Amino acid sequence: MPTSMKDIARVAGVTESTVSRALANSPRVNADTSMRIRRIAREMGYVPSAIARGLATRRTSTLGVVVMEPFEAFTADMVNAINRTASDHGYSVILSVCGPDPEREMNAIRLLLEQRVDAIVVPDPLVADSSLPQLQQIGVPVILLNRGAYTFSVGTDNLDGARQAVEHLLELAHRRIAYIGGTRSPDENTQRQEGYLRAMSAWGVPADPSLLVVGDGWPAGGKSCMEQLLALDERPTAVFCFNDLVASGALQAIHNAGLRVPQDISVVGFDDSSLAPCLVPPLTTFAQPKETMARMALRIALDLLDGYDASARIILSGKLIVRESTTRCSP
Amino acid sequence: MPTSMKDIARVAGVTESTVSRALANSPRVNADTSMRIRRIAREMGYVPSAIARGLATRRTSTLGVVVMEPFEAFTADMVNAINRTASDHGYSVILSVCGPDPEREMNAIRLLLEQRVDAIVVPDPLVADSSLPQLQQIGVPVILLNRGAYTFSVGTDNLDGARQAVEHLLELAHRRIAYIGGTRSPDENTQRQEGYLRAMSAWGVPADPSLLVVGDGWPAGGKSCMEQLLALDERPTAVFCFNDLVASGALQAIHNAGLRVPQDISVVGFDDSSLAPCLVPPLTTFAQPKETMARMALRIALDLLDGYDASARIILSGKLIVRESTTRCSP
DNA sequence: CTGTTAGCGCTTTCAC
DNA sequence: GTGAAAGCGCTAACAG
Numbered sequence: 072m073p074t075s076m077k078d079i080a081r082v083a084g085v086t087e088s089t090v091s092r093a094l095a096n097s098p099r100v101n102a103d104t105s106m107r108i109r110r111i112a113r114e115m116g117y118v119p120s121a122i123a124r125g126l127a128t129r130r131t132s133t134l135g136v137v138v139m140e141p142f143e144a145f146t147a148d149m150v151n152a153i154n155r156t157a158s159d160h161g162y163s164v165i166l167s168v169c170g171p172d173p174e175r176e177m178n179a180i181r182l183l184l185e186q187r188v189d190a191i192v193v194p195d196p197l198v199a200d201s202s203l204p205q206l207q208q209i210g211v212p213v214i215l216l217n218r219g220a221y222t223f224s225v226g227t228d229n230l231d232g233a234r235q236a237v238e239h240l241l242e243l244a245h246r247r248i249a250y251i252g253g254t255r256s257p258d259e260n261t262q263r264q265e266g267y268l269r270a271m272s273a274w275g276v277p278a279d280p281s282l283l284v285v286g287d288g289w290p291a292g293g294k295s296c297m298e299q300l301l302a303l304d305e306r307p308t309a310v311f312c313f314n315d316l317v318a319s320g321a322l323q324a325i326h327n328a329g330l331r332v333p334q335d336i337s338v339v340g341f342d343d344s345s346l347a348p349c350l351v352p353p354l355t356t357f358a359q360p361k362e363t364m365a366r367m368a369l370r371i372a373l374d375l376l377d378g379y380d381a382s383a384r385i386i387l388s389g390k391l392i393v394r395e396s397t398t399r400c401s402p
Numbered sequence: 403m404p405t406s407m408k409d410i411a412r413v414a415g416v417t418e419s420t421v422s423r424a425l426a427n428s429p430r431v432n433a434d435t436s437m438r439i440r441r442i443a444r445e446m447g448y449v450p451s452a453i454a455r456g457l458a459t460r461r462t463s464t465l466g467v468v469v470m471e472p473f474e475a476f477t478a479d480m481v482n483a484i485n486r487t488a489s490d491h492g493y494s495v496i497l498s499v500c501g502p503d504p505e506r507e508m509n510a511i512r513l514l515l516e517q518r519v520d521a522i523v524v525p526d527p528l529v530a531d532s533s534l535p536q537l538q539q540i541g542v543p544v545i546l547l548n549r550g551a552y553t554f555s556v557g558t559d560n561l562d563g564a565r566q567a568v569e570h571l572l573e574l575a576h577r578r579i580a581y582i583g584g585t586r587s588p589d590e591n592t593q594r595q596e597g598y599l600r601a602m603s604a605w606g607v608p609a610d611p612s613l614l615v616v617g618d619g620w621p622a623g624g625k626s627c628m629e630q631l632l633a634l635d636e637r638p639t640a641v642f643c644f645n646d647l648v649a650s651g652a653l654q655a656i657h658n659a660g661l662r663v664p665q666d667i668s669v670v671g672f673d674d675s676s677l678a679p680c681l682v683p684p685l686t687t688f689a690q691p692k693e694t695m696a697r698m699a700l701r702i703a704l705d706l707l708d709g710y711d712a713s714a715r716i717i718l719s720g721k722l723i724v725r726e727s728t729t730r731c732s733p
Numbered sequence: 734c735t736g737t738t739a740g741c742g743c744t745t746t747c748a749c
Numbered sequence: 750g751t752g753a754a755a756g757c758g759c760t761a762a763c764a765g
Contacts, residue, residue, distance in 0.1 A: 072460075073541055075758055086736050091760060101734060118541075121516040122453040122462065123758035126741045129403075131453065133517075136497075140486070142478045143676075151473055154499045163513060166467075166497045168485045182494060185452040186464075210404055210449075290680050319680040326682045345474075349621050349650040351657045351682045406742055417752050422744060432750055454742035457757045737764075742757105749752080 074115045082115070083108050094119070121163075125187060134162045134372070135183030135191040139171055143289075143316055144344030145359070149194040149216065152365035160369060162189070171255075173197050184211065190372035192216070195256070212375035214368045217259060223375070225367040225385040227359040229259050233266025235391045236311050236339045236357050241274050244400040245309040245337060248276075251296045251321060253288025253313030260285070260313060263341065267311055282307055286317060293320025301328050308336060308400050315340040315347050318354055322396075333398035343392050352395035359389045405446045413446070414439050425450070452494075456518060465493045465703070466514030466522040470502055474620075474647055475675030476690070480525040480547065483696035491700060493520070502586075504528050515542065521703035523547070526587070543706035545699045548590060554706070556698040556716040558690040560590050564597025566722045567642050567670045567688050572605045575731040576640040576668060579607075582627045582652060584619025584644035591616070591644060594672065598642055613638055617648060624651025632659050639731050640668040646675045649685055653727075664729035674723050684725035691720045 076090045083090065085104065092100045093108035125131035134157045138146050154164050165186055167179035176197055183191055190212040198206065203221050206213045217226035240248050250267045252260045264283070271278050284299055286292025293312060300307055301324065312318035318340035325336055332338055332352055340347055343358030367385050374381035407421045414421065416435065423431045424439035456462035465488045469477050485495050496517055498510035507528055514522055521543040529537065534552050537544045548557035571579050581598045583591045595614070602609050615630055617623025624643060631638055632655065643649040649671035656667055663669050663683055671678055674689030698716050705712035 077758075087759075088737080088761085089735060092735085095760090099734065104734090118512070118515045120457075120518055120758050122456045122518050123741090124760075125453045126451075126457055126743090126758080127760040129741070140482055142473075142482055147473045147478045150497075151471055151499065154497065155471070158499070163517060164497050164499075166481075166485065166495050168482065168489070168495075181449065184449045186494060187451055187453050316680070319682075322682045323680075323684065346677065346680060349647065349677060350680070351650075351653045353654065408742075418743075419745080419753080420751060423751090426744090430750065435750085451742055454757090455744075457742080457759090458744040460757070735765085737762105739760100739762090741760090744755105744757090746755090747753090749750105 073120075074117045075120070079108065079112050079115060079117060083111050130376075131187050131189055132162050133165055133186065133188045134369070135165050135167060135180070135186065135188035137167050137169060137176060137179045137183065137191065137193045139176070139195050139197065140168045144346040145314065145342040146195050148344055148361055149365065152361045153192055153194070153368070156362075156365045156369045160373065162369075171197065173199055173202070177202075180209070180213070184209065189376055190214065192368050192372070212372045214371050216364060216368065217256070219258070219384055219386065222382050222384065223371055225364050225371065225383075225387065227364070228386050228388045229262035230266040230269070232341065232357040232359070232389055233263040233311065234270045236341065237267050237270035238274075239355070239391055239393065239397065240309045240311065240337060240339060241270065241276070243309075243337065243397060246276050246400070247279070247282065247305065247307045247309070249282040249284065249300050249307035249310040251293055251300075251310055251312045251317050252283070252285035253292065253317055254285060255288030260288075263313060286313075286320075288313055288317060290316050290320035290323070293317030294324045295320075297321040297324035298328075301325070301330075306336075308402075309338070309397070310336065311339045313341060315342050315344045315354060315356055318356070318396075319346060319350055322350060322354075332396050334401070337397040337400070339397060347392070348394065350396070355394045355397040356392055357389055358392050360387050363387055404451075405448045406451070410439065410443050410446060410448060414442050462518050462520055463493050464496055464517065464519045465700070466496050466498060466511075466517065466519035468498050468500060468507060468510045468514065468522065468524045470507070470526050470528065471499045475677040476645065476673040477526050479675055479692055480696065483692045484523055484525070484699065487693075487696045487700050491704065493700075502528065504530055504533070508533075511540070511544070515540065520707055521545065523699050523703065527552075543703045545702050547695060547699065548587075550589070550715055550717065553713050553715065554702055556695050556702070556714075556718065558695070559717050559719045560593035561597040561600070563672065563688040563690070563720055564594040564642065565601045567672065568598050568601035569605075570686070570722055570724065570728065571640045571642065571668060571670060572601065572607070574640075574668065574728060577607050577731070578610070578613065578636065578638045578640070580613040580615065580631050580638035580641040582624055582631075582641055582643045582648050583614070583616035584623065584648055585616060586619030591619075594644060617644075617651075619644055619648060621647050621651035621654070624648030625655045626651075628652040628655035629659075632656070632661075638667065639733075640670070640728070642670045644672060646671040646673050646677045646685060646687055649687070649727075650677060650681055653681060653685075663727050665732070668728040668731070670728060678723070679725065681727070683727050686725045686728040687723055689720045689723050691718050694718055
């Protein structure tokens with residue numbers, strides 16, 4: 072058995088309470104005794120029990136994060152960012168992985184509730200809109216990322232992100248610009264597509280329906296969509312992709328067709344996941360402000376825990392990262 | 403406050419003990435009462451408290467995982483695999499992220515100990531050999547991955563992996579084969595390099611020292627190493643890389659030089675991380691048996707918890723995944 | 734400044 | 750088959 076406060080108390084010849092205070096650096100305990108107690112604790116290899124403390128204080132300083140398997144680039148980055156901010160605030164992170172299934176997602180949340188996490192963050196939520204209200208009744212703050220329909224959410228401005236991406240291409244003189252969507256997140260897809268359409272029309276470029284294709288949001292889908300686009304009589308000179316994974320699939324298809332990026336076709340992704348700079352060529356992509364999102368999410372959670380009303384649907388703006396997958400349209 | 407067993411007991415007109423038993427499906431409680439209790443629990447929205455149970459049983463059914471930030475592909479995959487097996491065994495996973503610094507790694511472990519995790523797994527350990535013994539004295543099982551020097555470890559046969567990779571290239575008639583190492587994991591690097599050298603000598607191919615370069619184990623390092631190799635008077639026709647990240651950097655350098663993969667140069671990676679199939683072209687790479695590694699690691703941990711002596715340095719073999727980045731040498 | 738006391742929510746003997 | 754009681758390790762009033 073690991074040493075407990077009781078053990079320390081015995082050795083130090085004081086009560087548990089004093090030990091507790093000393094270890095918490097309470098000013099209400101004699102400086103000498105305090106120091107002595109801490110020394111003894113160290114010598115005895117004392118490791119405080121977070122679960123016992125949790126039981127007593129009804130706060131575990133623990134944050135639950137639900138992610139969908141498999142970790143894809145954006146999610147992994149997000150977990151990273153969340154973890155970083157969480158530990159800055161003295162929080163540990165419990166990871167609960169679920170499959171691509173709303174029911175398993177709910178189950179993952181239940182598991183976290185059993186662990187009595189103080190709050191839950193879901194970077195890639197797939198819960199149905201109809202179950203959203205239920206999430207607020209759950210007892211602990213649940214924050215969703217990129218889910219504007221929910222009261223406690225922080226997300227990226229997809230509309231504007233898509234606009235930035237497409238305008239970048241338009242500025243490079245591209246006109247036949249395609250959009251490869253992804254069904255894995257219908258809301259986000261709709262918004263990004265809308266942003267694409269608006270940018271096009273703002274520049275007076277008529278939208279060609281055949282340039283609007285939709286895959287599954289994974290590399291395979293991106294690849295087959297791109298193949299479809301390449302088979303067009305008049306193929307696009309640029310493509311804007313739902314996310315970086317889709318873009319990687321597109322890159323493969325273009326390469327297989329014997330074409331070059333960006334000379335023959337420019338490609339833009341979305342997310343600026345850790346995958347983006349590794350691709351050949353390094354991908355131009357819209358960066359979601361992941362760090363800020365994580366910080367905001369945690370802020371909402373902590374405010375809620377402190378009893379403040381933190382209802383907020385925060386929408387952050389990101390910025391385009393221009394790398395080497397885009398260039399001026401050369402007809 | 404969430405409903406507790408006490409609440410249920412009051413409503414059901416029984417004692418807490420009976421509720422506890424009923425909820426645990428103990429046969430020692432009357433079938434009818436048991437069912438009734440479980441119904442009440444459900445109706446009251448009861449969520450058991452894992453931390454209270456943990457306090458009482460001194461088992462938290464919780465597994466700690468320490469990973470180095472940033473999550474790179476292999477680690478993320480490993481966390482996935484560990485999580486999957488863990489939840490198969492009814493375990494939750496607490497993630498503790500540390501920087502690339504042994505001290506912070508130890509700190510991450512401490513944090514997990516406070517949470518009273520039942521065991522700890524470290525997929526990419528960077529603790530010094532000299533601190534290894536300390537890990538065994540820590541109170542809970544600590545399993546390291548890919549760290550043969552440690553008593554409780556499971557890893558991949560790096561020597562054989564490198565051999566497989568290089569022999570694949572040799573069979574494709576390559577002779578000028580380079581190795582791009584990575585210092586981020588000295589042990590593994592040494593082993594993979596050794597495997598490379600042995601395969602070469604087994605085939606009677608004299609090793610050219612100028613074909614042996616070493617980077618940092620990240621894409622940037624891979625890129626600059628590859629540039630160095632391309633500047634050689636007689637450049638290699640194939641490169642074997644320390645890991646997939648390095649390979650992605652190499653791919654970029656080759657692309658920038660106006661050369662093609664695999665026609666001009668074949669490239670082999672290591673790990674078969676989720677990055678590999680996304681690259682252009684999809685990367686031939688040696689696959690570590692991640693699922694098996696996770697399973698074995700958990701098995702050791704559970705055996706240890708059950709009081710068995712599970713000392714074992716398990717070395718698993720993996721297999722080469724041939725994709726499109728390698729082809730026959732065309733002189 | 735320190736001790737006493739009472740839980741936090743659950744499990745687990747030991748009785749009945 | 751069920752209850753009573755003790756305890757897991759810690760915190761937090763409340764006294765003194």
